Amino acid sequence: MGLNMTGKRRVVVSGIGVVAPGTPGRKNFWDLISSGRTATRTMTLVDPTPFRSQVAAEVDFDPASCGLTAAEVARLDRVGQFALVAVREAVEDSGIDLGLGDPGRTGVVVGTAVGSTPALESEYVRMSGHGSTWEVDESKAGPHYYDYYIPSSIAAELAVEVGAEGPVSVVSSGCTSGLDAVAHAVELVREGTIDRAVCGASDAPISPITIACFDAIKATTPRLDEPERALRPFDKSRNGFVLGEGAAMFVIEELESARRRGAPIYGELTGFASRCNAYHMTGLRPDGVEMAAAITAALDQAGIAPTDIGYVNAHGSGTKQNDRHETAAFKLALGEHAYRTPVSSIKSMVGHSLGAIGSIEIAACLLALQHGLLPPTANWTERDPECDLDYIPVRAREASPEHVLSVGSGFGGFQSAMIISRSGATR
């Protein structure tokens, strides 16, 4: 049995599926972020006219050409459709036959920050006559309204898809959901409750209520010109994030059983920790102490030192506050090594898809290990004195780190850190 240095079972990723802004698919995603192109543009899913922020990173998504049936499209909101397409790609990629073995030893964990909000909003508009009444007309509710109300329906859909009968859940911790959901599944495999899981995250939040609520706190960029250069993480001119959407799903397995079946192995999930800043629902302590504590605890779990980290996939949302906070946290956790470590934010290219982005960033880290190439921070042109690390500006960089760090930060004060390591059998 594969055990890591703390005596726990080891967990590897054997399959990746991605639906990211631009064209769906793992390969299209990697082509986009490794070339430094961006998928941010003037919103098309919603009429942008009434909003302060009018840019989004959207998926060019045609459900039918992604293999979804009419029934699947009818019962799933966009968030569920993304998840299902990504799961199918991940399972195919891993070559696993989930029908073999005990279905009770397979779990499903899905991260999502806002679930089926666009479908809920459509239901609301119909039932309330565009908000004309407080009481709503339940006879106008669609047949899947309850499933939109409770996002566990997304996890249930995926569990039925892959035949899982072990623990099935949604982890919804806002913008760290994508990291936390994968970590949750890893914990289940490590503790021996299950041997394999389908896990990851999906969000499709681009609808009026979500755009409006980020407008109200001025968290999204008001930049109207150059939509393709709207999101500028760590750059001096950054002024907010760009709402994105998408999904990344993984097949994870206990290392020895993955080896036995000759599975392709992208990497090992060696460490994870999260902390809460207990400070403010949207604000961040400038010192970054909780994110630093999460990073340190994740390093401890992986049994490695700060100097072993060869790349940091940053949260890098491109708000004034976040990028400053995060830079401070990296310095606190990695010390002088922070200045020698390449850091990048792929949000510059694929936007901020709330809960999904944590998993999309894990996918970016695994693909970076596979290709020996670190994705850049697009749109970085001018140094901010408060953000003085190496942000891999504009162009991808060749490198083959043994261990990479991916972090997330979200409303509620949540800070999460994950260590992803090259496995001995990395393909």
Add this chain to the structure above:
Amino acid sequence: MKPHITGLGIVTPFGVGVDPYWTALLDSTNGIGPITRFDGGKYATGLAGEHTGFDPRDHLPARLLPQTDRVTQFALVATREALDDAAIPDGTYSEHASAVVTANNGGGFEFAQKEMQALWSRGPAHVSAYQSFAWFYAVNTGQISIRHNLRGAARALVTDDTGGMEAIGQARRQLRHDCELVLAGAVDTNLCPWGWSAYTSAGLMATDPDPRTAYRPFSPHADGFVSGEGGAIMTVERPDRAGARPAYAEIAGFASTFDGVARDGRGLERAIRVALRDAEVDAGDVDVVFADGFGTREMDDREARAIDAVFGPGGVPVTVPKTGIGRLGCAGSALDVATACLAIAKQVVPPTPRYQLSDAASALRVVDHPAPGRVHTVLVLARGRGGFNSAMVLTKPHTELRQDNGRTQ
């Protein structure tokens, strides 16, 4: 390592606090009635277990009110109650070893309905800044952590009505890693028109308009459930750190399974067996089962089959304490765990309120009156729509068992 549950914070239709709830439960008081928060008469069912007397200003600083939904207000009140109940001495735990895990079903839905109305009737400029965090599923976890400076690994789970129990199960998992104290559980409310219609439009709710008989699980007349609001948050501690302070119960075993396709009760049966094995107890050791009691014939039959399969026909007393208040969404399973804690602490099996009115014909041995007696091991069951099953085994704390044995010898 079997974590100790040391403090309970409860909000139910009977009010804030353990005592009003426990008293009402033992008296089989009915907490179900016509909805008052909105015009329930406009919907397929207008009955609910509503906490009609709740005034958040009695419990929370005014500044929190404009930024919180009722569900978050319940969560903050329940957490305060749990911490007061546990009376953990200051300085026992570092803030980074103290965490929050809650479950949610809809988030701050009434708050969101107000903002939706503002947006769609008046425009985007009328959406509150607080909407950015008052609705999402992690809102209670975040607000609790801020209010009580709990900086350890936070999590929010959504698994339909098993959520509250899942959160408590996750607390146990985190106590094995880097936490020493976890505030865990769930509260829920769907009592706004938009949230309510998600339930009424999906069916499976009781159509009987009589509040006394509408929700009657394991009755041949069962025709659906009644929804209620409230829930429970509890302090879950590492036993080596809880020290000599009294605990209600130990979390001895936990399991969750999924059966989205073959919904024949086998998934629940599997959850029960795995939880018992995890707890290292035999079926014969279980003193009482707290059933999920969904309230439809089909779901009740499945649950009865699962219980029978493990314990034999009539092999164990079964109670459904929630029949007096309805199903509290994701929070009902957390409240059931809290109720099991009280049963163990007080050595009384609480009744299934008003079960005698339900013209019972179930083969299950349903408890319909408070039953004082040995309550050392309780199995609590939970299910959620879509195929979610969870089972948790709670046992009397070992320290107390040793004391009991000492007394009898």
Add this chain to the structure above:
Amino acid sequence: MNIDTLTAVLRKVAGEDDNVDLATDVSPDTSFDDIGFDSIALLEVLNLLKREHGVLLDDDVLEHAKTPAALLDVIEEERDAA
């Protein structure tokens, strides 16, 4: 716009009746920090000023206006400029 109108807006955002009585305990020169207004609460104040009083202010106004009196000055300047 006078200080009473602004106080009414602050009161609405603060939840009406906190321990701090905004009408009597708070002088116009007390900092927003001291009366417990965080960044989101202040953004909500700007939102309310905009939609209920038609006062449009720049996003960065809060970097300079740290008290009710200072905010009122900015509002007056904006009005005079318009």
